[in-house]
Amino acid sequence: GENVEQHPSTLSVQEGDSAVIKCTYSDSASNYFPWYKQELGKGPQLIIDIRSNVGEKKDQRIAVTLNKTAKHFSLHITETQPEDSAVYFCAASKGGGYQKVTFGTGTKLQVIP
Amino acid sequence: NAGVTQTPKFRILKIGQSMTLQCTQDMNHNYMYWYRQDPGMGLKLIYYSVGAGITDKGEVPNGYNVSRSTTEDFPLRLELAAPSQTSVYFCASSPGTEAFFGQGTRLTVV
Numbered sequence: 001g002e003n004v005e006q007h008p009s010t011l012s013v014q015e016g017d018s019a020v021i022k023c024t025y026s027d028s029a030s031n032y033f034p035w036y037k038q039e040l041g042k043g044p045q046l047i048i049d050i051r052s053n054v055g056e057k058k059d060q061r062i063a064v065t066l067n068k069t070a071k072h073f074s075l076h077i078t079e080t081q082p083e084d085s086a087v088y089f090c091a092a093s094k095g096g097g098y099q100k101v102t103f104g105t106g107t108k109l110q111v112i113p
Numbered sequence: 114n115a116g117v118t119q120t121p122k123f124r125i126l127k128i129g130q131s132m133t134l135q136c137t138q139d140m141n142h143n144y145m146y147w148y149r150q151d152p153g154m155g156l157k158l159i160y161y162s163v164g165a166g167i168t169d170k171g172e173v174p175n176g177y178n179v180s181r182s183t184t185e186d187f188p189l190r191l192e193l194a195a196p197s198q199t200s201v202y203f204c205a206s207s208p209g210t211e212a213f214f215g216q217g218t219r220l221t222v223v
Contacts, residue, residue: 001172009153034211043117043203043214044156089155100171101212103155 002027004092006104013080014112021107023090024072030092033066033073034101038087047088048075080111115139119204119215126194126222134189134218136204144207145187147171147179149200150217156203162187194222 003026013019025033031052036044050057050064050073057064061080066073077084087108093101120135138145143164148156158171162181176198178190187206191198199222205212 004155006155036214041216043205043216045214046211049211100158100161103157105153105155 002030002092002094002102004090004102004104006090006107008107009105010108010110012110012112015080015082017080019077019080019084019109019111021075021088021090021109022072023074023092023104024070025092025102026071027092027094028068028071029094032093032095032101033064034091035062035064035075036089036091036103038089038106040086044089077109080109082111082113085109085111117204117206117213117215119202119218121218122216123219124221126191126220128194128196128222130194131190131192132194134191134202134204134220136187136189136215137185138187138204138206138213139185140206140208140213141184142206142208142213143184144209144212145181146205146207146212147177147187147189148203148205149173149198150203151200159189159202191220196222198222 006023034049037047038044061078063076087106089106090104091101117138146161147159157173160179162168202218204215
């Protein structure tokens, strides 16, 4: 089955700096890669996703890049703000949408004011 | 819309007891999922359903059962609670694209 590895497990940045979280996946058939943000005491919430026919996608201060050849994808957050502090999960699935996704182990991001 | 609603939010069970975690969604999504989240770990899929009357096992189904008699409801049953089932449980629904998660149920088995 699919295996998703995520690094780092914790990340501290100063407010205004950029944060990068990296994930690798094992199944070359995976074609849908969502990123979820989980705030304390809440369920995960989708923040951005990318499909395998696209190399990069941006939404305001967040962007995701995908390298299919190397089987890795990354989340980039620019101009970080304290409200970006949360746990971020990457995931991968086949079928082009959210069916049986496999999650990474999460990155706890702390933005220091 | 309420989205995905899970009850209860917290529960303490004794070893060997049984309970049902409730999940309901009002978005008419076909896909529904149950995950468990252990500290420092990602979400592990327990069971999922692609529509009313259809369920299938995920990565970690042992010790759990589900049913899907309606589109809206997807309860998760623990028959003989064990300490290894102490976790936070999340229900999610999806129309096939993004998933929407409930707030979670924190379960402790003592």
